[in-house]
Amino acid sequence: MKGVIFNLFEEFIVETFGDEAWEKILDASPHEAREVRVGPLTYPDGHLLHLVGAACEVSGLPPEKAVRAFGRFLFGGLARKYPGIASQFAGPREMLQGIDSVIHVEVNKLLPGAETPRVLCQEHDDGSLTLTYESSRKMCTLLEGLLDGLEAHYGVTVERRHDVCMHQGAPRCELRLTFSAARAAA
Amino acid sequence: MSEAVLQRKLARAEAKVRLLESLIEDKTRELYLQTVALKASNETLERIFDAMPGPVLVLDEHLVVQRFNRSALKLLEATPLLLTGLPATRFFPTIEASVARVDVEGGAVMTEAEWRLEGPALPVLATLARFSDGVERHVVVIATDLRDRKALELELRHAQKLEAIGALAAGVAHEVNTPLQFISDNVDFLVEALTSFDAFARRIEEAAPGIWSRVSEEPAFEELPFFRERIPKSLGRVKSGLERVTEIVRALKDFSHPGGEKAPVRLAPLVHRAVTVGRHELKGMDVQVEVPEGLEAYGYESDLNQVMLNLLVNAAHAIVDRHGDATLGRIRVFVDGGPEQVVLHVQDNGGGMPPAVQARVFEPFFTTKPVGKGTGQGLPICRKLIVERHGGRLWFDSAPGEGTTFHIGLPVAAAPSSGATHEPTRRAAGG
Numbered sequence: 362m363k364g365v366i367f368n369l370f371e372e373f374i375v376e377t378f379g380d381e382a383w384e385k386i387l388d389a390s391p392h393e394a395r396e397v398r399v400g401p402l403t404y405p406d407g408h409l410l411h412l413v414g415a416a417c418e419v420s421g422l423p424p425e426k427a428v429r430a431f432g433r434f435l436f437g438g439l440a441r442k443y444p445g446i447a448s449q450f451a452g453p454r455e456m457l458q459g460i461d462s463v464i465h466v467e468v469n470k471l472l473p474g475a476e477t478p479r480v481l482c483q484e485h486d487d488g489s490l491t492l493t494y495e496s497s498r499k500m501c502t503l504l505e506g507l508l509d510g511l512e513a514h515y516g517v518t519v520e521r522r523h524d525v526c527m528h529q530g531a532p533r534c535e536l537r538l539t540f541s542a543a544r545a546a547a
Numbered sequence: 548m549s550e551a552v553l554q555r556k557l558a559r560a561e562a563k564v565r566l567l568e569s570l571i572e573d574k575t576r577e578l579y580l581q582t583v584a585l586k587a588s589n590e591t592l593e594r595i596f597d598a599m600p601g602p603v604l605v606l607d608e609h610l611v612v613q614r615f616n617r618s619a620l621k622l623l624e625a626t627p628l629l630l631t632g633l634p635a636t637r638f639f640p641t642i643e644a645s646v647a648r649v650d651v652e653g654g655a656v657m658t659e660a661e662w663r664l665e666g667p668a669l670p671v672l673a674t675l676a677r678f679s680d681g682v683e684r685h686v687v688v689i690a691t692d693l694r695d696r697k698a699l700e701l702e703l704r705h706a707q708k709l710e711a712i713g714a715l716a717a718g719v720a721h722e723v724n725t726p727l728q729f730i731s732d733n734v735d736f737l738v739e740a741l742t743s744f745d746a747f748a749r750r751i752e753e754a755a756p757g758i759w760s761r762v763s764e765e766p767a768f769e770e771l772p773f774f775r776e777r778i779p780k781s782l783g784r785v786k787s788g789l790e791r792v793t794e795i796v797r798a799l800k801d802f803s804h805p806g807g808e809k810a811p812v813r814l815a816p817l818v819h820r821a822v823t824v825g826r827h828e829l830k831g832m833d834v835q836v837e838v839p840e841g842l843e844a845y846g847y848e849s850d851l852n853q854v855m856l857n858l859l860v861n862a863a864h865a866i867v868d869r870h871g872d873a874t875l876g877r878i879r880v881f882v883d884g885g886p887e888q889v890v891l892h893v894q895d896n897g898g899g900m901p902p903a904v905q906a907r908v909f910e911p912f913f914t915t916k917p918v919g920k921g922t923g924q925g926l927p928i929c930r931k932l933i934v935e936r937h938g939g940r941l942w943f944d945s946a947p948g949e950g951t952t953f954h955i956g957l958p959v960a961a962a963p964s965s966g967a968t969h970e971p972t973r974r975a976a977g978g
């Protein structure tokens with residue numbers, strides 16, 4: 362995984378739980394997981410898992426919840442870090458349809474060697490979308506979090522039915538997405 | 548935030564900066580090396596592009612010239628400064644229609660076009676295609692210079708015309724031959740009859756001496772003695788005139804006899820024939836043919852006829868050009884050679900050629916003669932016939948103000964590689 366993701370994870374922890382929490386997480390992690398990282402370089406996925414595990418211990422959050430919350434934060438972080446990539450879509454649908462053919466393609470130009478997942482969309486007559494996710498990392502929880510971030514970013518609600526999942530032995534995850542306008546403005 | 552946490556954060560930030568610096572250095576070095584490699588490969592491509600014998604032009608979306616190779620510059624006789632940024636319509640007026648065809652048909656489109664920049668119009672075969680370098684769309688144009696081909700087509704047409712004239716002459720000669728024979732037979736009859744009448748008159752004179760002079764004193768027969776004396780001479784002249792015409796007709800017939808196979812060709816009759824056919828141009832000149840009877844070369848007789856006639860006519864023109872008076876002209880046709888090659892020389896005392904003319908005489912359409920008198924195709928055709936069809940040589944020596952000698956080197960026999968037997972150089976006379 363790229364250093365950017367690690368560093369956004371650090372930001373996420375610091376913003377949510379404070380500086381001290383991050384230091385505790387580092388102290389609770391194995392030595393090799395503590396190294397300093399920079400955005401464009403690639404680090405072992407295992408290190409991220411160690412950090413997430415330590416974060417759960419320190420914060421008391423169950424891993425599912427922690428990863429999903431990080432996904433929501435990650436979306437905002439990536440959109441902020443790469444405004445040129447994120448700003449070219451008219452709406453959430455367009456963005457989802459552009460993940461594979463535009464977003465992750467651009468990501469690979471900026472961060473050579475990035476191992477981005479395959480995220481494809483299929484449109485239905487009723488306006489819903491089927492999004493398929495395929496990755497050896499099987500990080501569909503992170504995906505859900507990213508979708509939460511997408512909702513917040515565009516101010517829409519995206520109903521999801523995640524009936525087909527890699528964690529249940531499917532070759533890929535399938536999410537049926539239904540869009541509705543933003544919840545009544547507060 | 549505690550002091551300790553701050554310290555740790557600072558230490559990590561410093562480590563990050565160091566890491567980033569070394570990362571930047573690595574990338575910079577990598578970039579440098581890649582730029583060098585890219586430049587080298589770019590230069591190689593550029594050199595290949597430039598060395599390509601065919602003219603190539605790369606245009607942008609708006610058909611403005613972006614790149615071109617050296618052949619393109621040469622073809623258009625342009626400077627790089629002129630060509631860069633020039634709209635291609637300036638020299639290729641029909642390009643827009645051709646590009647439209649590329650867009651409809653896809654792939655590459657070939658089209659014959661006339662290009663013209665500063666100089667004369669250039670016939671070219673242009674091949675157009677579109678390509679994209681990932682950033683921009685371009686049109687690439689590859690040109691083939693058609694000037695040589697056009698010249699060749701003209702030359703062929705000229706040769707075909709000559710052939711047609713030849714066939715026509717042969718036909719006319721054939722037609723003329725029959726009445727000629729008929730006239731000749733009648734003249735023979737008249738000579739015979741007159742001889743008989745003369746003998747008869749002599750017998751009467753013997754029987755009645757003085758009768759001849761008495762009769763011829765009568766006014767009605769006044770001219771009889773004159774007739775008696777002149778008619779045989781006059782008929783003799785008619786006869787020799789007829790022989791000359793017969794000879795010309797036969798020469799014409801033989802001369803224009805279409806090619807056929809390569810075979811041993813007797814050179815003496817060939818030269819005499821060409822002199823006969825070209826007699827109008829050679830009139831009044833002293834033409835000496837010193838070619839041994841029986842000497843042969845190996846080739847196409849009709850080709851050699853044409854070459855010999857061309858050289859003789861050129862010589863005659865050069866003589867008239869120099870002297871204005873044909874009677875001062877001297878042309879000598881003579882030979883030498885070895886067992887495998889015979890060399891025919893056509894020497895004239897015409898005006899010769901200055902070096903600038905000498906350098907160009909074999910160029911198609913090069914002529915110094917006024918329109919109507921020369922087309923400049925004689926020598927190029929001769930060269931082609933001798934060199935390409937016979938594997939021979941055609942060259943010359945010329946001294947301005949003194950004269951010119953053309954040399955034709957021809958094989959004596961079929962090439963040994965073709966398995967033919969070796970022919971002797973000279974044959975017994977009269978064969």
Ligand code: HEM
Nearest residue numbers: 362363439440443447468475476477478496498500504507
């Ligand atoms: C501005 C928009 C985005 C940027 C710049 C971006 C960039 C990235 C980067 C850098 C990675 C890490 C790849 C690696 O380290 O090998 C990544 C992974 C990932 N991206 Fe995106 N991404 C964007 C939007 C999205 C969206 C909208 C989704 C889905 C809703 C998505 C789904 C994922 C997932 C699930 C991963 C985790 C890796 C995996 O599952 O194998 N991304 N992305």
Ligand SMILES: Nc1ncnc2c1ncn2[C@@H]1O[C@H](COP(=O)(O)OP(=O)(O)OP(=O)(O)O)[C@@H](O)[C@H]1O
Nearest residue numbers: 861862865908914915916921922923924925926951
């Ligand atoms: N014997 C010669 N003496 C001097 N100049 C000659 C002689 N033969 C050829 N040339 C020069 O070479 C030119 C080219 O000769 P070439 O036979 O090819 O063409 P041409 O005689 O001008 O025309 P064409 O033969 O087609 O009627 C002539 O115009 C003349 O200037």
Ligand SMILES: [Mg+2]
Nearest residue numbers: 857861925926
């Ligand atoms: Mg000539």
